[in-house]
Structure formats: structure tokens, C-alpha cells
Amino acid sequence: xxxxxxxxxxxxxxxxxxxxxxxxxxxxxxxxxxxxxxxxxxxxxxxxxxxxxxxxxxxxxxxxxxxxxxxxxxxxxxxxxxxxxxxxxxxxxxxxxxxxxxxxxxxxxxxxxxxxxxxxxxxxxxxxxxxxxxxxxxxxxxxxxxxxxxxxxxxxxxxxxxxxxxxxxxxxxxxxxxxxxxxxxxxxxxxxxxxxxxxxxxxxxxxxxxxxxxxxxxxxxxxxxxxxxxxxxxxxxxxxxxxxxxxxxxxxxxxxxxxxxxxxxxxxxxxxxxxxxxxxxxxxxxxxxxxxxxxxxxxxxxxxxxxxxxxxxxxxxxxxxxxxxxxxxxxxxxxxxxxxxxxxxxxxxxxxxxxxxxxxxxxxxxxxxxxxxxxxxxxxxxxxxxxxxxxxxxxxxxxxxxxxxxxxxxxxxxxxxxxxxxxxxxxxxxxxxxxxxxxxxxxxxxxxxxxxxxxxxxxxxxxxxxxxxxxxxxxxxxxxxxxxxxxxxxxxxxxxxxxxxxxxxxxxxxxxxxxxxxxxxxxxxxxxxxxxxxxxxxxxxxxxxxxxxxxxxxxxxxxxxxxxxxxxxxxxxxxxxxxxxxxxxxxxxxxx
RNA sequence: CGGGGAGUAGCGCAGUCUGGCAGCGCACAGCGUUUGGGACGCUGGGGUCGGAGGUUCAAAUCCUCUCUCCCCGACCA
Numbered sequence: 059x060x061x062x063x064x065x066x067x068x069x070x071x072x073x074x075x076x077x078x079x080x081x082x083x084x085x086x087x088x089x090x091x092x093x094x095x096x097x098x099x100x101x102x103x104x105x106x107x108x109x110x111x112x113x114x115x116x117x118x119x120x121x122x123x124x125x126x127x128x129x130x131x132x133x134x135x136x137x138x139x140x141x142x143x144x145x146x147x148x149x150x151x152x153x154x155x156x157x158x159x160x161x162x163x164x165x166x167x168x169x170x171x172x173x174x175x176x177x178x179x180x181x182x183x184x185x186x187x188x189x190x191x192x193x194x195x196x197x198x199x200x201x202x203x204x205x206x207x208x209x210x211x212x213x214x215x216x217x218x219x220x221x222x223x224x225x226x227x228x229x230x231x232x233x234x235x236x237x238x239x240x241x242x243x244x245x246x247x248x249x250x251x252x253x254x255x256x257x258x259x260x261x262x263x264x265x266x267x268x269x270x271x272x273x274x275x276x277x278x279x280x281x282x283x284x285x286x287x288x289x290x291x292x293x294x295x296x297x298x299x300x301x302x303x304x305x306x307x308x309x310x311x312x313x314x315x316x317x318x319x320x321x322x323x324x325x326x327x328x329x330x331x332x333x334x335x336x337x338x339x340x341x342x343x344x345x346x347x348x349x350x351x352x353x354x355x356x357x358x359x360x361x362x363x364x365x366x367x368x369x370x371x372x373x374x375x376x377x378x379x380x381x382x383x384x385x386x387x388x389x390x391x392x393x394x395x396x397x398x399x400x401x402x403x404x405x406x407x408x409x410x411x412x413x414x415x416x417x418x419x420x421x422x423x424x425x426x427x428x429x430x431x432x433x434x435x436x437x438x439x440x441x442x443x444x445x446x447x448x449x450x451x452x453x454x455x456x457x458x459x460x461x462x463x464x465x466x467x468x469x470x471x472x473x474x475x476x477x478x479x480x481x482x483x484x485x486x487x488x489x490x491x492x493x494x495x496x497x498x499x500x501x502x503x504x505x506x507x508x509x510x511x512x513x514x515x516x517x518x519x520x521x522x523x524x525x526x527x528x529x530x531x532x533x534x535x536x537x538x539x540x541x542x543x544x545x546x547x548x549x550x551x552x553x554x555x556x557x558x559x560x561x562x563x564x565x566x567x568x569x570x571x572x573x574x575x576x577x578x579x580x581x582x583x584x585x586x587x588x589x590x591x592x593x594x595x596x597x598x599x600x601x602x603x604x605x606x607x608x609x610x611x612x613x614x615x616x617x618x619x620x621x622x623x624x625x626x627x628x629x630x631x632x633x634x635x636x637x638x639x640x641x642x643x644x645x646x647x648x649x650x
Numbered sequence: 651c652g653g654g655g656a657g658u659a660g661c662g663c664a665g666u667c668u669g670g671c672a673g674c675g676c677a678c679a680g681c682g683u684u685u686g687g688g689a690c691g692c693u694g695g696g697g698u699c700g701g702a703g704g705u706u707c708a709a710a711u712c713c714u715c716u717c718u719c720c721c722c723g724a725c726c727a
Contacts, residue, residue, distance in 0.1 A: 067660080067661095067677085069660090069661055069662090069676095069677090070661080070662090070676065070677080070688070071661050071662040071663095071675095071676065071677095072661085072662080073661065073662085074656080074661090074662070074663090074720080075656090075719065075720050075721095076720090077720080077721075085661095092719090094718085094719085095718085095719065095720085143727090147727085148725090150725085150726070150727085166727075167727055169727085198726080198727085200725085200726065201651080201724080201725055201726075202721095202722095202723090202724085202725075202726090204720085204721080209726080257727090276726085379725080381651090381724085381725095382724085476727085478727085506727090508727085542686095544685080544686055546684095546685055548685090577685095577688090578684090578685060578686090578687085578688075578689065579685070579686040579687060579688095580686080580687035580688045580689085581687085581688050581689095582686095582687085582688095583686080583687045583688085584687065584688050585688090587687090596686080598686055599686090600686070601686095608686095
């Protein structure tokens with residue numbers, strides 16, 4: 059491709075709206091443009107990268123017996139009503155009406171429509187298992203898109219769905235997908251780790267997320283160096299250190315004026331935060347009897363030095379979602395913000411959930427539900443009992459690994475892929491059944507597997523760039539080679555030589571971006587660094603007269619010289635070396 | 651949804667407080683000189699100052715309403 063004809067523009071100055079590196083670089087390099095919050099154009103260079111990633115996705119999905127299909131973006135609401143997600147999902151699901159007033163949705167994921175399709179096509183156990191995938195537009199009306207292509211509203215996703223006769227077959231297949239995902243990210247030049255994750259609204263029994271580690275990541279991960287335990291903070295567990303048991307002392311009211319935080323309380327009374335109990339007030343949206351939702355006040359007690367993990371709480375009580383309670387709501391159940399405790403509240407109005415560390419902790423300091431007062435020596439069992447006692451607190455850096463006990467490390471990551479064992483949630487709802495050997499009707503067992511291609515691109519750039527621009531892995535670079543001509547219009551014989559090389563590279567099947575623009579050398583070199591193609595060839599009067607083409611590796615910065623009559627072979631060798639490097643990053647990953 | 655910030659040419663910004671011809675740099679076009687790491691000179695094109703309403707002789711500037719975008723949080727299949 060000749061840059062003089064390319065539809066693109068590089069920007070010297072950074073658009074003010076972008077403060078994430080990948081976003082800035084994608085805008086500056088002319089890969090994408092933003093149309094609205096979380097909605098982007100892809101320009102030719104950006105689209106080439108996207109296509110290359112999607113080709114990798116296809117190859118790896120095909121390698122595990124996937125078959126590509128295409129499902130609609132606009133879907134009838136009726137499908138979503140059958141699984142209950144029409145009600146269960148909030149404003150993230152974009153809804154519209156067709157001309158007849160029928161409710162429709164923009165597909166944010168495709169479980170409903172593919173399960174309906176699979177149910178229609180698959181009748182017999184002889185047709186199972188099946189792995190179907192598509193590379194399709196999704197629309198999720200996210201409350202806050204951010205970070206360029208990191209979190210967007212409209213995006214392209216490779217979503218795959220497998221259908222099995224039973225759980226054993228899914229369990230046997232799931233590691234294949236797990237491995238395929240590592241292959242995909244390796245081929246795209248992205249280092250990832252897999253962590254256990256929450257199944258969330260998808261339902262299901264097991265899930266993994268594939269995380270690119272970067273400080274701009276939105277998820278917090280807890281990793282153990284000792285044993286390779288790795289989990290999203292949303293579900294991470296840890297070894298809880300119970301305080302030594304003590305004899306229960308008498309409940310005692312103490313005056314604590316203007317002490318309405320745990321830190322202030324601990325300091326005021328001279329006790330460690332671990333000897334206090336923290337009250338958290340939430341309102342949960344729960345499934346009601348009539349298919350409508352109802353609100354439930356949830357009173358949570360955790361030890362003062364712990365944080366509530368809202369995902370764990372949501373899952374524990376089966377809530378659709380949680381929100382913090384308002385001051386009025388807190389007072390209505392007989393509690394006092396800042397001085398809350400489960401002692402003396404109106405138990406009929408609340409669901410009382412207590413972290414499992416609390417019953418093991420004696421003589422805690424807790425609120426007295428009275429402004430300016432706390433109780434000392436609050437003991438679970440004697441002073442109050444809960445509706446639920448279970449793990450609802452968040453793991454944090456330094457906590458003990460639940461597997462081996464070593465301290466956990468917290469890091470940030472971007473979720474670039476996820477895999478779920480869905481089970482029969484959707485097949486039952488959509489009546490996607492098959493007949494087994496005995497002629498019995500059985501719901502198919504499903505798995506689902508997603509990778510967002512745009513977020514993958516952004517993650518690669520995020521982890522592979524320098525102060526001059528992007529550094530593309532050769533596998534997904536928009537072009538393999540940047541041919542920079544320094545010949546001026548007054549040097550027609552040099553121009554002719556460059557054109558010859560350009561033609562030879564094209565004839566050799568090498569993807570070459572040819573900077574034939576009438577620009578100064580500095581402009582061309584800077585644009586080449588910004589665009590970040592793996593190899594740069596420079597041809598100018600100086601080299602050509604000596605029969606030399608200069609080659610520079612974008613990744614290493616190393617320069618070398620190729621003989622003018624052996625450019626193609628020299629370049630091929632260099633490209634092969636880059637490809638070999640990516641292949642060599644294979645880290646055999648075992649699921650578990 | 652809560653908190654903070656910002657909308658003036660394709661991009662980066664000044665001008666707004668204190669109302670008085672809509673500016674600067676980059677980019678773009680023409681001509682000339684240049685030509686191996688973001689050249690120089692001259693000339694030129696490009697604006698509903700986010701939108702609507704109001705105040706005023708006069709509004710980018712003051713007032714009211716509104717839309718959009720960014721960041722933090724909440725949320726996130």
C-alpha cells in the first residue's frame with residue numbers, strides 16, 4: 059500500500075480526551091476515530107489489525123472443531139423473556155420496538171438466540187457435541203465506557219457456544235477451549251494469565267477469565283506465587299485468621315462522640331480494627347413471587363479490618379443487584395449510620411448476613427445504633443444471630459492463599475477473554491433438548507466462550523509500545539514492513555529503485571506499507587515509529603548508490619543492511635525471526 | 651446514578667473574570683527554496699464559538715435551560 063493513497067492521518071498532538079496509552083496511540087496512528095462515547099470507527103489500518111486477530115480466532119476455533127455461524131444483532135425480546143434476562147438485565151440491554159410495536163433488543167450476547175437455533179437443529183445425541191462460534195457486533199449500553207477500546211458500548215466479539223450431552227462431556231471439552239485461548243493470545247503477542255472468575259449473570263458452574271496484566275486494568279486479581287492460585291477479586295477467597303477465643307464479657311455501652319468510622323473507632327478505643335465489627339447497609343433487588351422484582355434491605359456485618367465483597371454477597375443471597383441503602387432506609391430498620399450494629403435492629407425488616415469470621419471473633423466493638431455510642435463485647439450467638447453466615451469479604455494483598463497459605467499479591471488486569479461452563483440454564487429455558495439412546499428428552503449442557511477483538515487490540519498496544527509509538531507483534535501488525543523512501547522528486551533514478559523494491563516485495567507476498575509521500579525524512583521516520591510495523595526498510599540516495607537497503611527492527615531498535623539484490627530474502631529471514639519469537643513464547647498452560 | 655473537569659477550524663489551545671471585528675500553533679492548499687529523525691519564506695482556504703432561549707445598542711464572553719465528551723466512584727454477561 060502506498061501511503062500517498064492510504065486513508066489515514068497521523069496526529070502530532072495528542073487528543074485531549076485520551077489518557078490511556080493505547081487510546082492515544084490508536085488515535086494518533088490513525089487506526090480508529092471516536093464517534094460517541096464507547097462507539098468507534100475503524101480506519102483501514104485499524105481494520106487490518108482487527109481482521110488479522112479475527113483470522114487467528116477463526117483458526118483456533120476451527121482447530122477445536124468450531125464451526126462459524128452468524129447470528130442476528132437485532133433480536134426479538136421474546137427470546138430474552140424466555141430466559142428471564144429481559145427482566146433481569148437493566149439498562150445495559152438496549153431495547154427498541156419494531157414498526158409493529160414489538161419489543162426487540164440489540165444483542166449484547168447471544169446465548170438466547172444460539173440456544174434457540176441449536177435446539178431447532180439438534181435432535182439427537184448423535185449430533186452432539188457441537189461447537190459454534192461467530193464474530194459479531196455486540197451492543198452493551200455501558201454506564202461508563204472508558205479507556206478508548208478498553209471498555210466500549212459497541213464492539214466485535216468472538217463468541218462461541220458448545221453443546222454437550224452431559225456435564226462430563228463439557229468437562230472434557232472445556233480444557234481444550236482453555237488451551238485454545240492461550241494459543242490465541244500467544245499468537246496475538248499478548249501475555250495473559252487465567253484466573254477463576256465469577257459466573258455472574260451468565261449463570262453456570264465454572265468460569266475463567268483471561269487477563270492481560272496492566273495498571274489500567276479494571277479488575278483486581280489475587281495471585282499466589284507459591285502455588286499459582288489466581289482468582290478475580292470478585293470471587294477470591296483467603297485464609298481467615300480468627301482471633302484467639304475469649305470468654306464472652308458483658309455487653310457494655312460506651313460513649314464515642316463523632317467516631318463514625320472504623321479507623322476512628324479503633325483509635326478512640328485503642329483496639330485493633332480486627333476487634334471491631336463493621337455494619338454495611340445494602341438494598342438488594344430480588345426476584346419477587348410474581349416475576350417482578352422486590353427490594354430487600356440487607357444488613358451485612360464484617361470484621362472491621364475487612365471489606366465487603368459485593369459480588370460474593372450478591373451471589374450468596376441470589377440478588378439481581380445491590381445498591382447502598384439511603385440514610386432514611388437505614389433509620390427505618392432501627393439502625394444509625396456510622397453507629398450501626400445488628401444488636402437492637404428491627405430483625406423483621408432485614409436480611410442479616412454475617413461474614414463467617416464474625417462468629418469466631420469474641421468481644422467485638424460494634425455500633426449501638428445511637429449517634430455517638432458503641433457497644434463493647436458484642437458476641438455472635440449471644441447478642442444476635444444472622445439469617446446467613448458465610449464468606450462475604452474481599453481478599454486483599456497480603457491475605458493468605460486459600461490453597462497454600464502464602465501471601466497473595468494483588469494486580470490489575472484487563473479481561474480479554476472468558477470461558478464459562480453454563481450448564482443447562484439456557485437449554486432448559488429455550489427448550490433445547492435432544493433425544494438420548496433411550497429416547498429420552500434431555501436438555502443440552504452448554505459452555506460459552508468470548509473474546510473481544512477490539513479490547514484485545516487495545517491490550518496488545520497497552521503492553522507493547524514506547525515513547526515513539528506502537529510496537530506491533532508481527533502476527534497482527536497492519537502491514538509487515540514499512541518501506542520508507544527518502545528519494546526526492548529530483549532523484550528519479552533513486553525513486554525507480556525504490557519502486558522496484560516495492561514491486562519485488564509485493565510480488566513476494568510480503569505485506570508492505572510504502573511511504574512514497576513527499577515528506578521529509580524526519581516526518582516519515584516518526585510516522586513509521588508511531589505506526590510501529592515490525593520492520594522498517596529505508597532507501598535513500600546514500601544506500602542505493604552503494605547497493606544497500608537499511609533495515610531496522612521496531613521492537614529491538616537494531617539496524618542492519620541488506621544487499622539491494624537480496625532484499626526479499628533478507629526481509630523474509632527477519633520476518634521469520636519475528637514470527638519464531640512469537641511462537642517461542644508458548645508457555646504450556648495446564649488448566650487447574 | 652454520585653463527585654470532578656471540559657466543549658472555540660481536522661488536532662492542540664488562547665480569548666470568557668472586566669461584553670465591542672473570532673485569534674494562535676500544528677495540519678491543509680498554491681508558489682519558491684530545501685531534503686537521512688517532526689524545514690523555511692510568502693500567499694491562501696477552513697468557524698452555526700456544543701444547542702436553545704433570555705439580557706443588551708452590541709454576547710464566545712452575562713443569565714436560564716439543555717446536549718455532549720473525559721476522569722474518579724458506583725456498575726460491568
